[in-house]
Amino acid sequence: MDNIVASLLASSLLVGLPSILFLFVLFGYYYFFVMKKKISNKESLPPIIGIYIMRCIYSLTQYWEMIIPQLKMYRIANDHIVFQCLSVVFTLKVIDHLKDGPLNIKQLARLTKSNENNLFRVMRALTQEKFFSYNVIDGTFALNNCSRILSSPDFNKNQSDEMGCVFSMLAYPTFIDAWKSLKECVENGVTGFQNKHGVSFFQYIDEKDTYIKKIFDSAMKQRNNATKIYAQIIQGYDFSPYKRICDIGGGVGHLGYQIAGYNPHSQVFVLELEETVRNGLDLSKIDEVKRQLIEEKRLVFKAGNMFIPRSIPAADLYIMMQVLHDWNTNDSIKILSSVASAMRIERSNSGNTPRLLIIDSILDDNMNEDTFKRQCIPDIIMMAIVGGEERTKSQWFHLLKESGLKLETIKKFNRPPFLSLMEVTLK
């Protein structure tokens, strides 16, 4: 047995290391000579080959853990402890204090009102995990690339970064409580959030704690920007034939701005909860282009409820991006039926049948497919926090059929976050 493991390790070293080197060189070439030179009036996308190379490297690390499964278990246990330590320094705002330059542990303990020895041990562990750098000469800790992206959002100064928002959510007591109820969620089928707080996630953030809503909106917007999903959509679908477009649950209007910007003859409505409309309008104040689109009424925010057909603005194209995965089957059918009613009203008023674009994940019905594996963890977030789910193709068919709609085409985007665009019309 030992011989088999040894020869597997030796052969994977012999094959693995040169392959990794080769892949790095190839990726470097592609990045610097191809991707950097791409000039387009739309955002350029990372080359597809880069994604495959990353996946090969990732597969190699997984290969080791398959040979020695204990490695995987230790990694998981270790990651959990790292997360706890990171939550502590995030909550104590250590990262914010280090923004202006390195500090020693005395200074950090004073600023964060902490026990110097224990804070030092946590910082030392995180430094080993490459979250900080430590200067042995003067004994100071400093930020590095990993911790720099983890500063707390400051909405008064309009400063927030994606990971800062994501981490604020993960470390926020309301969320921690919801995760603690994961077991009840599995037992009784109700979200951890509902189990703990008695209301749904969206009700909570719209009515009880608008600070989380700000964090959530900002994280969504920045994650979508980072994955360049808006560029994928704008390049992948022709919006020009549509004069009135309505983005239902369109967040702070980011996709809406892009569509309005690239399609001068379209007017875009963003239907959202009241608090998000306020956030969207606030954010537009710091961006000249967005402010102008709003002033010219090319982009219009509408506060309303997608469950109520008359609250949905008349349009010839409706969009729902990453909305339905937040809802369970019953609610999704209610939402889609409400959109179908709005589409029928529009058809009888204008004589034209509007379309609906659903932009969301589609899991392969085959559990061994990559698309399935990728979405299994986000699916747990949907289950525990919002009560929705990532769906297979047959589940999507079911939702549409029950709501009086039918699928016309599917376009799959083969870059992260690997969403699909389903073109839907009335049955």
Ligand SMILES: C[S@@+](CC[C@H](N)C(=O)[O-])C[C@H]1O[C@@H](n2cnc3c(N)ncnc32)[C@H](O)[C@@H]1O
């Ligand atoms: C996951 S976010 C998606 C945002 C945006 N479409 C995107 O992809 O970035 C879902 C959005 O649905 C909105 N929402 C939730 N309940 C709603 C309702 N009853 N009516 C309208 N919008 C709602 C939320 O405020 C949230 O911004």
